[in-house]
Amino acid sequence: MNELETPLLMSRGIAPERSRWRWVILATVPLLALMFQVYVPMLVSSLSFVELPLLVTLHMALTRRSSVKGLLYGAAVGLMQDALSNRPLGMFGMVKTLVGFFAGRAGVLMDVDNAVVRFFTALVFYFFHQLFYWFLARGLLGQSLEFDALQTAFFALLNAAAAVPLFQLLDRI
Amino acid sequence: MQFLLRRYRDLTLLVLVMVSQLLLLAWQVRTGQDVRLIRVWAVSGIMPLARVVEFFRANSVGAIKEYVVLWDAKGENRELKEEVGKLRMENHYLKNELATADRARALAVFQSSSPSKTLAARLIGSATGANSRVVYIDRGSNSGVQKGMAVVTPSGIAGKIVASYPGVSQMMLVTDPAFAAGVISRRNKVLGTLKGQGSNVTLVDYVQNEEDVKEGDWFYTSGDDRIFPKGLPVGQVRLSRHGRTFKEIHIAPSGIQDGIEEVLIVLDGVHQSIPEAGETSQKLHMLERPPAESSPDKMIDFSSTGSKVATDADQVMQKYRRIGAAQGHEYGGGGVPNFNITPPPPAAEPKPPPQTPAPKQP
Numbered sequence: 001m002n003e004l005e006t007p008l009l010m011s012r013g014i015a016p017e018r019s020r021w022r023w024v025i026l027a028t029v030p031l032l033a034l035m036f037q038v039y040v041p042m043l044v045s046s047l048s049f050v051e052l053p054l055l056v057t058l059h060m061a062l063t064r065r066s067s068v069k070g071l072l073y074g075a076a077v078g079l080m081q082d083a084l085s086n087r088p089l090g091m092f093g094m095v096k097t098l099v100g101f102f103a104g105r106a107g108v109l110m111d112v113d114n115a116v117v118r119f120f121t122a123l124v125f126y127f128f129h130q131l132f133y134w135f136l137a138r139g140l141l142g143q144s145l146e147f148d149a150l151q152t153a154f155f156a157l158l159n160a161a162a163a164v165p166l167f168q169l170l171d172r173i
Numbered sequence: 174m175q176f177l178l179r180r181y182r183d184l185t186l187l188v189l190v191m192v193s194q195l196l197l198l199a200w201q202v203r204t205g206q207d208v209r210l211i212r213v214w215a216v217s218g219i220m221p222l223a224r225v226v227e228f229f230r231a232n233s234v235g236a237i238k239e240y241v242v243l244w245d246a247k248g249e250n251r252e253l254k255e256e257v258g259k260l261r262m263e264n265h266y267l268k269n270e271l272a273t274a275d276r277a278r279a280l281a282v283f284q285s286s287s288p289s290k291t292l293a294a295r296l297i298g299s300a301t302g303a304n305s306r307v308v309y310i311d312r313g314s315n316s317g318v319q320k321g322m323a324v325v326t327p328s329g330i331a332g333k334i335v336a337s338y339p340g341v342s343q344m345m346l347v348t349d350p351a352f353a354a355g356v357i358s359r360r361n362k363v364l365g366t367l368k369g370q371g372s373n374v375t376l377v378d379y380v381q382n383e384e385d386v387k388e389g390d391w392f393y394t395s396g397d398d399r400i401f402p403k404g405l406p407v408g409q410v411r412l413s414r415h416g417r418t419f420k421e422i423h424i425a426p427s428g429i430q431d432g433i434e435e436v437l438i439v440l441d442g443v444h445q446s447i448p449e450a451g452e453t454s455q456k457l458h459m460l461e462r463p464p465a466e467s468s469p470d471k472m473i474d475f476s477s478t479g480s481k482v483a484t485d486a487d488q489v490m491q492k493y494r495r496i497g498a499a500q501g502h503e504y505g506g507g508g509v510p511n512f513n514i515t516p517p518p519p520a521a522e523p524k525p526p527p528q529t530p531a532p533k534q535p
Binding site for chain 2: 031034035037038039041042043048053067068071072075079080081082083084085086088089090091092093094097098101104140141143144145146
């Protein structure tokens with residue numbers, strides 16, 4: 001069931017089951033993603049590369065096919081992520097706002113139900129996310145963060161690989 | 174205008190959201206202030222969950238792991254393997270308990286022996302962000318924790334508090350690129366500034382190339398930063414070479430080398446002296462003094478009696494003399510006395526002066 005079918009069902013008096021819990025899910029999933037990012041790397045440091053809040057934002061923007069919803073959702077998730085970091089608020093917020101916006105646009109243009117498309121979308125957006133964050137940290141905060149393009153590309157591959165099953169799971173809930 | 178806004182609604186909203194966040198960021202950087210409310214909400218929303226998960230993990234992960242291992246057992250060996258598994262579970266559990274008790278004891282010993290007032294805390298999560306070396310600990314402003322307090326382990330300094338919330342605090346590890354602390358070398362008293370590098374090795378900066386710092390030297394906190402009390406171990410030099418402007422000194426921080434689960438927050442620091450270069454950096458394990466024996470033929474604690482007889486050999490010689498005297502035997506005159514008899518008590522031994530029990534070491 002997608003967004004186009006929902007008004008049709010509503011007009012026929014059939015309330016889609018998912019809509020009741022949609023807001024709860026929309027609020028809970030990023031919280032769990034942040035929880036994962038806060039807690040899991042402490043136990044398994046090798047999993048710190050998984051940028052779950054980004055993948056959740058990406059999924060939401062792609063499947064809703066709306067750049068407005070994408071950018072608002074991205075801004076909210078990003079600000080939450082900023083609040084749990086030791087950096088000023090707005091860094092992740094701005095990056096994820098842009099990711100949400102462009103992913104929403106991409107959702108309109110592409111068949112985002114295809115696993116291959118999802119893989120490459122996640123790959124590109126992860127790289128963009130990291131690159132833009134590095135750019136902001138250097139340009140706005142004057143921090144001397146290092147950007148290892150090769151390592152970022154490798155992590156982008158791993159995140160893209162993680163995104164495919166994750167998106168399938170998120171499709172079901 | 175209205176047409177344009179409607180036509181470019183998405184872009185307009187994007188610009189608005191981006192500019193708002195940019196202004197928020199600029200305000201924080203310019204004023205040095207923080208939007209504490211948002212952070213408190215986020216931390217209050219996420220950290221209790223992390224605390225609950227950590228509690229269950231700490232108490233049950235061993236059991237679950239072993240149970241999963243057991244689940245694979247099949248056929249004839251099933252029952253046997255189950256039994257082995259159960260034993261393993263118990264063993265694992267006991268080892269965990271022992272390790273926890275050891276860590277807790279080490280912390281308690283350090284806490285009681287340190288002149289500084291400290292508070293024990295446990296790690297419950299890490300901060301978000303790439304290459305983050307910031308973690309959350311389960312003590313906050315409710316327990317008196319404040320921003321800027323030092324965090325240590327029995328092995329050395331671990332980090333400092335960068336934010337304090339009601340139930341939790343954010344702690345920056347020594348390896349964070351933003352971390353800095355004043356340090357001094359034990360051997361030559363060379364002053365420098367410890368800086369995190371984002372990796373497991375830290376750097377001591379602002380040490381002149383002419384200064385004598387060698388690999389293996391120990392660095393301690395100098396107290397200059399007014400965060401860490403003077404005299405806490407920082408780490409051992411792994412690499413020391415000439416740099417362009419200053420000496421390049423790499424240090425393996427001793428406080429977090431073996432990973433950290435429990436830490437001590439220094440609530441009220443007391444400066445200590447830097448140990449002398451000759452002192453060993455490793456702890457020497459010594460048993461307690463054995464209890465005094467009442468039987469006369471047993472060893473006597475001569476150190477407390479004031480007798481000139483001080484060594485074990487002297488005590489043995491005294492005992493043999495008494496045995497010889499009891500049997501009228503003269504040593505060197507031939508024959509062997511019976512060494513198995515109990516010699517009479519030493520009449521000439523001075524009575525030990527009355528002792529007051531020594532105050533227990535804290």
